[in-house]
Structure formats: structure tokens, C-alpha cells
Amino acid sequence: MTIDLIIKNGMIAMEGEGMVNADLAIEGGRITAMGANLNGKSAEKVIDATGMQVLPGAIDPHSHTNDPGYLNREDFAHAGRAALLGGVTTYIEMPLVKDIDDETSLKERINDGNKSALTDFSVYAGFIREKNYGAVKGLSKMGAMAFKIFTCRPFQASDDTIYKIEEETAATNSIATFHAEDETIINLMTNRLASRRDQIAVHEARPPEGEASAIHRVGIYSRLTHSPIHIAHLSSEMGAQTIRELKRLKVDITSETCPHYLIFTRKDVEKLGPYIKMSPSLKSSNDVDALWAALDDGTVEMVATDHAPGTRAEKEIGWEDPWKAWGGVPGLATMFPLLYTYGFIKGRLSLNSLLKVSSSNAASRFGLRGKGKLTVGNSADVIIIDPKYERKVEGADLYKAGYSPFDGMMLKGWPKYVIRRGELVVEDWELIAKPGSGRYIKMER
Ligand SMILES: [Zn+2]
Structure with missing residues (x-):
């Protein structure tokens, strides 16, 4: 289910502009505002992204x-x-x-x-x-x-x-x-x-x-x-x-x-x-x-x-x-x-x-319209990364097949939060969404 959400104090990754310290607001599955000090009072959920990087999914x-x-x-x-x-x-x-x-x-x-x-x-x-x-x-x-x-x-x-x-x-x-x-x-x-x-x-x-x-x-x-x-x-x-x-x-x-x-x-x-x-x-x-x-x-x-x-x-x-x-x-x-x-x-x-x-x-x-960039009006597909967090690859946990060719490698960049079309789907590195919540996206070229 999509919720209204504000991501506060994160470093938002923008093409051509680098990491910009700003808040990001999400409503009805879309990014509705980006900027300094967005008012989070009306949002159902606020994520404090202090010290974290906010990137497009x-x-x-x-x-x-x-x-x-x-x-x-x-x-x-x-x-x-x-x-x-x-x-x-x-x-x-x-x-x-x-x-x-x-x-x-x-x-x-x-x-x-x-x-x-x-x-x-x-x-x-x-x-x-x-x-x-x-x-x-x-x-x-x-x-x-x-x-x-x-x-x-x-x-x-x-x-x-x-x-x-x-x-x-x-x-x-x-x-x-x-x-x-x-x-x-x-x-x-x-x-x-x-x-x-x-x-x-x-x-x-x-x-x-x-x-x-x-x-x-x-x-x-x-x-x-x-x-x-x-x-x-x-x-x-x-x-x-x-x-x-x-x-x-x-x-x-x-x-x-x-x-x-x-x-x-x-x-x-x-x-x-x-x-x-x-x-x-x-x-x-x-x-x-x-x-x-x-x-x-x-x-x-x-x-x-x-x-x-x-x-x-x-x-x-x-x-x-x-x-x-x-x-x-x-x-x-x-x-x-x-x-x-x-x-x-x-x-x-x-x-x-x-x-x-x-x-x-x-x-x-x-032609995946509205995907790929954190811009007002785009689909709210967002990943939030704690740059200090690292974890070993464990294919036994990650895949039905039970292995990864990268097993044992220590990697950074695992998202602490993932928001897919406005829905919080990963929280504290754990999946919280239900199968069937993903949607078919037509290519439009
Ligand atoms: Zn192939």
C-alpha cells in the first residue's frame, strides 16, 4: 500500500548536481516535493535519513x-x-x-x-x-x-x-x-x-x-x-x-x-x-x-x-x-x-x-516513463543507503538457487530502506512487502 512519506535530511543524489542535502516528499506513489525543511507533520511516516544517501531505485x-x-x-x-x-x-x-x-x-x-x-x-x-x-x-x-x-x-x-x-x-x-x-x-x-x-x-x-x-x-x-x-x-x-x-x-x-x-x-x-x-x-x-x-x-x-x-x-x-x-x-x-x-x-x-x-x-x-530519476512528478522509487554499512554476500539467504557467484564478498550499498512506487518495501535491510505488489510497466518509446 502506498503511504504519504517524507524523507528528511538525506543527501539526495542528483545527476549533474552531486549529493544535495534536502528532504523529499512522496504522495500517491509519486515524488511531490524536494527541498529544504519540508513540513513532515501531515505525512504518515517520516524517515530520518541523516548521514544517509538517497538514490533512485x-x-x-x-x-x-x-x-x-x-x-x-x-x-x-x-x-x-x-x-x-x-x-x-x-x-x-x-x-x-x-x-x-x-x-x-x-x-x-x-x-x-x-x-x-x-x-x-x-x-x-x-x-x-x-x-x-x-x-x-x-x-x-x-x-x-x-x-x-x-x-x-x-x-x-x-x-x-x-x-x-x-x-x-x-x-x-x-x-x-x-x-x-x-x-x-x-x-x-x-x-x-x-x-x-x-x-x-x-x-x-x-x-x-x-x-x-x-x-x-x-x-x-x-x-x-x-x-x-x-x-x-x-x-x-x-x-x-x-x-x-x-x-x-x-x-x-x-x-x-x-x-x-x-x-x-x-x-x-x-x-x-x-x-x-x-x-x-x-x-x-x-x-x-x-x-x-x-x-x-x-x-x-x-x-x-x-x-x-x-x-x-x-x-x-x-x-x-x-x-x-x-x-x-x-x-x-x-x-x-x-x-x-x-x-x-x-x-x-x-x-x-x-x-x-x-x-x-x-x-x-x-521507455520506462517516470522511472530512473529523483524528480518531482516521477515514480517514487527510492533507495536509502547508510554509506558505513557493509555486509557479506550470502547467496544461501538471497536466492532460491541457494548460492551467489559473489558469495563471501564484503559489499557496501545495501539499502536500509527501499521505497517502490511510494510503498516502503524494505526497512532495516528486511523485506516487508507482499508478492503481487509489483506492477507491469509498459514501455513507451
Ligand atoms: Zn540473458
Whole structure:
């Protein structure tokens, strides 16, 4: 339930202005006033945020949380708890196995979410390929204005189809989002490395050149089709360089990287093995540095979790045969604390960059109106952080899958309070909201 609320004496993080000491008032789910000494007498609740930082709720533009085929791994309610405890108030739900490619499947996903989500959510359509690209027009009218396409297996669309999909997304001003890795390169490398059982082989099979090649192709197509495009889970310096080149060629391209590509390298694979298997693969420490730099200089606009947990058993099997391990990691709870601790505190992200890559850029690119910034009139999605508080990552508590690849890391940036659309949903680092309080948010571009 939304309440009238005043946050007093906090340091409010504002793009372009830094941290501003002010109060913030919330009524009917929206921010109604910001300024010095707002009168809190009429509010139902006053939060004293002295010494604390007040930021917009984080937005994760890419999460897999409710594929009906995979409810043993994740669901809206568990994912929503993890998200809110980590400061994510909105995420964009992406399919995993069950396609969202017609009115019925989209409505089903929206209904599932409205029944049990804790965060606000939008819905990606996909996976789009030969058989279903005719659905783009209808789905974009229903608010799914972003479409996921693979340039490689297991959901590969042919180059011919990719071109035609981009024509459809251009016509509706929707976004064509790519899992961009070159199938020819992956296939060739995988066959050559197939007899190896060490943990690094699965990463070597997906080199940065494969990423650069696929990004280049879909980007150059976009020069002709004029489709807005987005690169999912960017993992390499070469990929970022290719994006810079496409931007110079005036391609309407944005991208996201993920916390795992900002923290881990192939060296970590020896210890964590299948628990950090995902695709695209992990790269080198040079790539890690280059991705932080690309986030801070605006080449890469946002960070996404690509939250896709497998069960422990599906990971454990990989110690014997890494090719068989589930590829994908949980990440909703740790995205913001990792960006805060390893980006903002370590000086790799300015405050402005932190605000953009964790929230406002995703809101503006994907048309999440009223989200992403603390401004009067906007949705009251707010996180309040005690900068001195730190806590160890405990995947056993955070996730249905029972582990996190970041288990044991000490992080700051866990919000003491979270307000989602005016409702206090986390208080003293504990979830107090009920499943079903999250709402579907249409993309409007
Ligand atoms: Zn994904």
C-alpha cells in the first residue's frame, strides 16, 4: 500500500548536481516535493535519513525470473525479494525457454507478474527468429517494445532474418536487442576444444573476436534498416571498441554489461569453476578494466544482471564435465552493491555515471516513463543507503538457487530502506512487502 512519506535530511543524489542535502516528499506513489525543511507533520511516516544517501531505485534491464519451464530455479517472488534487498525496484523480464512471441504469451507473463512480483517489471519479447518476427508490430503496441534476438545457437536467427527483424523494429521504433556472438567462431572453437575437461575451455570457446564480429554485423545492418539496437551482456574490450566505431558511424546503438564481467576473469574459474560459467564467457583483467572505463565514459550505457540461476546440481555437474554445467548466474541482489562498492567507492564510476548506468539510462532507452530519476512528478522509487554499512554476500539467504557467484564478498550499498512506487518495501535491510505488489510497466518509446 502506498503511504504519504517524507524523507528528511538525506543527501539526495542528483545527476549533474552531486549529493544535495534536502528532504523529499512522496504522495500517491509519486515524488511531490524536494527541498529544504519540508513540513513532515501531515505525512504518515517520516524517515530520518541523516548521514544517509538517497538514490533512485536501480533498474535491471535484463533478468530471467519466471520462465514457466524453470520455476525450480527462480520465480517472480524469490527474484523480487533478492532484487529489492539489493536496491533494484524495476527490472525487465526476459524469456529463457518459453518464447514470448504472441499476445497470449505476453499476457500470461504480465498476469504472472501482477500476481506475484515484488518489483515493478516490464517484459521483453523473444526469442525472435524466422518463425515469429511477424509478431513485432502487435507486441510493441502492447508495451513490449524490446525484442531479444540471438546471432548464435541455441536460438539463432539467420542473417537474412536479422535484417528483416530490424526492419520491423525500425518501423515500430522498438529496440532489437542482440545476444551478439558469432556462431561460426563459437562452433569451430567448441568442436576443437570439446575433448578438454578443464574449467577454462568453455570460456576459450567464446573469444572476444566472436563478440566483436557479431556486434559489427548487426550494427552495420542497423545503418541500413535504421533500427535502434541494443547489445546485451557485453563482455570484452573488443566489443566496446566495436560499439565506439558503430557510434562514429551514427548507428543508434546502446549496450549493457554485467557485474560478472566487471569482477571476474578467467583466473577466477580455477576456484569457482562451473559457478561462474555463463555466456558470453569471462575474459581478461584488461577487459574488466576496459568495461569499467566504457561505463564511465558513456560508451556502455547500463549494467544488467542477466540473472539466470541454475540449481546447485546443474552447476556441480560441471566439475566433472564443464560443457554440461548450466550457463548463467544469479545476480539481482548484488548488482547495485557491486557497482557501489567496486565502481563508485573505488573511483571507477563517478556519481553521475553510477546514477546513469544503474538507473536513468535504462529508463530512457527502454521507455520506462517516470522511472530512473529523483524528480518531482516521477515514480517514487527510492533507495536509502547508510554509506558505513557493509555486509557479506550470502547467496544461501538471497536466492532460491541457494548460492551467489559473489558469495563471501564484503559489499557496501545495501539499502536500509527501499521505497517502490511510494510503498516502503524494505526497512532495516528486511523485506516487508507482499508478492503481487509489483506492477507491469509498459514501455513507451
Ligand atoms: Zn540473458
